[in-house]
Amino acid sequence: MNLLQSAADGVLFGATYALIGIGFTLVFGVLHKINMAYAAVSVGGAYCGLLALSLAPAAPAWAVFLLAFAAGGVLGLAVYFACFHFIPLASPLATLMSTVGMLLLIDEVIIHVTAGMPRSYPAMFDDVMLQAGALQLRGDLLLVFAVSVACMGALLALLYRTPLGLATRAVSQQPVAAQLCGVRVVQVNALTFVVTGLLGGIAGALIGASVGTLSPLLTLPLTVKGLIVTVIGGLGSIPGAILAGLLVGALESLFQHFRGVTERDIYVMLLLFAFLVFRPGGIFGPRAGRD
Amino acid sequence: MDFYVGLAQLIGVHALLGLSAYVVLLTGQVSLAQAGFFAIGAYAAGMLTVMAGWPLLAALPVASLAGAAAACAVGFPALRVRGLMLVIATLAFAEVVRLFFFNFDFQVARAGVKVGPLGGEGFRQIRYFPENAWTTLEVTLFIWAFVAAIMALLWWFDRSRFGTVLRAVGDDELAAQSVGISLTGAKVTAMALGGAIAGIGGGIYAHYTTHIEQANFNILLATLAIAYPLVGGLSNVFGTLVAVVFVQGLLVEGLRFLGDWRNLLFGALIVLAMNLRPSGLFGARGA
Numbered sequence: 001m002n003l004l005q006s007a008a009d010g011v012l013f014g015a016t017y018a019l020i021g022i023g024f025t026l027v028f029g030v031l032h033k034i035n036m037a038y039a040a041v042s043v044g045g046a047y048c049g050l051l052a053l054s055l056a057p058a059a060p061a062w063a064v065f066l067l068a069f070a071a072g073g074v075l076g077l078a079v080y081f082a083c084f085h086f087i088p089l090a091s092p093l094a095t096l097m098s099t100v101g102m103l104l105l106i107d108e109v110i111i112h113v114t115a116g117m118p119r120s121y122p123a124m125f126d127d128v129m130l131q132a133g134a135l136q137l138r139g140d141l142l143l144v145f146a147v148s149v150a151c152m153g154a155l156l157a158l159l160y161r162t163p164l165g166l167a168t169r170a171v172s173q174q175p176v177a178a179q180l181c182g183v184r185v186v187q188v189n190a191l192t193f194v195v196t197g198l199l200g201g202i203a204g205a206l207i208g209a210s211v212g213t214l215s216p217l218l219t220l221p222l223t224v225k226g227l228i229v230t231v232i233g234g235l236g237s238i239p240g241a242i243l244a245g246l247l248v249g250a251l252e253s254l255f256q257h258f259r260g261v262t263e264r265d266i267y268v269m270l271l272l273f274a275f276l277v278f279r280p281g282g283i284f285g286p287r288a289g290r291d
Numbered sequence: 292m293d294f295y296v297g298l299a300q301l302i303g304v305h306a307l308l309g310l311s312a313y314v315v316l317l318t319g320q321v322s323l324a325q326a327g328f329f330a331i332g333a334y335a336a337g338m339l340t341v342m343a344g345w346p347l348l349a350a351l352p353v354a355s356l357a358g359a360a361a362a363c364a365v366g367f368p369a370l371r372v373r374g375l376m377l378v379i380a381t382l383a384f385a386e387v388v389r390l391f392f393f394n395f396d397f398q399v400a401r402a403g404v405k406v407g408p409l410g411g412e413g414f415r416q417i418r419y420f421p422e423n424a425w426t427t428l429e430v431t432l433f434i435w436a437f438v439a440a441i442m443a444l445l446w447w448f449d450r451s452r453f454g455t456v457l458r459a460v461g462d463d464e465l466a467a468q469s470v471g472i473s474l475t476g477a478k479v480t481a482m483a484l485g486g487a488i489a490g491i492g493g494g495i496y497a498h499y500t501t502h503i504e505q506a507n508f509n510i511l512l513a514t515l516a517i518a519y520p521l522v523g524g525l526s527n528v529f530g531t532l533v534a535v536v537f538v539q540g541l542l543v544e545g546l547r548f549l550g551d552w553r554n555l556l557f558g559a560l561i562v563l564a565m566n567l568r569p570s571g572l573f574g575a576r577g578a
Binding site for chain 2: 028033034082083086087088091092093094095096097098100101102103104105106107108109111112220223224227228230231235262263265266269270272273276277280
């Protein structure tokens with residue numbers, strides 16, 4: 001029964017990994033580049049949310065979340081202009097290095113501003129306990145899950161039901177053809193970074209709320225987890241990232257149950273290697289002919 | 292004076308790390324696993340001299356072999372993927388190695404004191420140099436002898452058939468394959484050679500710092516490893532050395548007067564450099 005309990009906790013928390021994975025995969029789909037600074041944007045956005053508390057100490061938790069959401073979008077746009085806009089598309093290594101530089105920069109800014117001390121993060125519904133059969137579901141984790149699912153729904157609606165989504169999908173399939181049809185590629189690229197930044201900001205706030213504290217030490221593990229989710233789900237696949245995020249969350253929780261917190265990440269990465277060897281395309285690999 | 296000797300030692304060790312990434316980059320693969328091989332070499336050499344009482348010169352080849360073996364083991368599965376997927380796979384490998392050493396407790400009693408790696412606390416007391424009364428200058432010369440030997444070896448490789456094969460794979464895989472070059476063979480050989488060099492570098496690093504812990508071998512080190520050859524350009528081995536001197540000597544040490552702000556500037560400089568010169572500071576255009 002404990003197994004089921006930790007798997008359930010893992011799935012609920014895994015929703016945040018899914019959000020981070022979507023951010024990586026969306027940028028990869030549009031630009032065919034990896035934005036290594038993404039998890040740093042996410043944590044940076046969450047930290048900006050804390051500004052609400054320092055401006056108005058009585059600010060409710062949802063205001064912190066909202067500010068984190070908005071700040072993530074702004075940071076995402078900043079990353080686009082600092083690391084992608086002026087670097088030629090043909091040098092993937094240069095954007096890789098520039099985004100790693102951005103990752104270090106955001107981390108260091110956070111350390112500089114907070115003097116390296118972890119900050120406690122406000123949570124919502126953390127005193128609620130839901131009883132589902134024999135399972136106990138933590139209220140704050142349920143909130144994390146619900147908000148993540150809502151964000152994913154909004155994202156899918158944006159991608160498949162709006163002209164902007166149509167343009168984004170067109171650019172990800174054939175940038176040149178999309179440009180010839182009158183799609184403003186630069187605008188679409190920049191908006192992709194804003195959208196992923198918004199998702200990242202809310203994911204960072206949710207992670208801060210469910211962990212209880214926020215620390216710049218979160219960025220690297222989150223970067224690695226997000227990349228693992230992206231690869232397992234299949235680079236560029238949004239349903240894959242969602243499924244892989246929940247899967248990684250559940251398995252991580254189970255590994256922690258069996259082997260303890262210090263060892264769990266080793267097994268998560270071995271899982272990644274298993275996928276690389278047996279199914280390098282991920283769960284939903286890109287269809288043939290798509291570059 | 293001591294400061295400059297210490298800096299020379301640091302530059303020597305980082306040059307070995309950069310050269311290990313240089314070999315792998317010649318075949319067009321970006322590997323963030325070099326920090327992992329470096330860690331394996333560091334722990335292997337440290338354990339051999341401290342716990343088994345081996346002389347350093349006997350421990351370094353073993354460390355090198357351990358690095359090469361790990362590189363082969365990573366190379367085969369990782370070569371099923373390329374490009375950005377390889378970056379992720381090797382990054383994950385480096386993290387696995389780091390987390391392994393985070394959980395690695397293996398201590399033996401020597402002369403009444405427990406020695407050996409102790410998980411998160413790291414591996415203390417790798418005191419081969421002080422125990423054998425090496426002066427700082429001797430240690431520096433020892434490090435640079437290895438740097439010079441490996442640079443000479445790589446310089447010679449570059450001019451041999453082997454180097455041409457590696458560069459052919461890096462320039463155009465399809466063309467290389469069509470003239471009969473084995474892609475897997477070339478890539479795994481380059482990985483193994485890179486792993487061997489990183490293993491030696493790690494072994495030396497462990498002995499000159501005397502204390503290693505898993506946090507030393509983080510993503511920053513992995514990024515630095517590939518940053519050196521990328522900044523220095525891939526036209527020859529000296530670019531990597533120049534880049535190490537530039538980054539460690541000028542950027543890291545030279546900006547120390549900025550204190551806390553130095554770390555901030557470091558990330559910003561990488562971003563700026565990549566915007567201005569996407570193909571390396573000293574590299575040929577399009578390298």
